[in-house]
Amino acid sequence: xxxxxxxxxxxxxxxxxxxxxxxxxxxxxxxxxxxxxxxxxxxxxxxxxxxx
Numbered sequence: 001x002x003x004x005x006x007x008x009x010x011x012x013x014x015x016x017x018x019x020x021x022x023x024x025x026x027x028x029x030x031x032x033x034x035x036x037x038x039x040x041x042x043x044x045x046x047x048x049x050x051x052x
Contacts, residue, residue, distance in 0.1 A: 008030045009031055009033050010028060011030060011044065012029040014027055023050070023052045024050075025049060025050045026048070027046065028047045029045070030045050030046075
């Protein structure tokens, strides 16, 4: 995210189950505060972190 962290709101965060894989991942779904206030959910951002 290139914007200031304070300008973003975390909508959801989860860690998908990977079965027998000995690794993990986290998914974060965020939106800029101004877009949330305007109800513009078409401008959200998803970030996936993979921890092998």
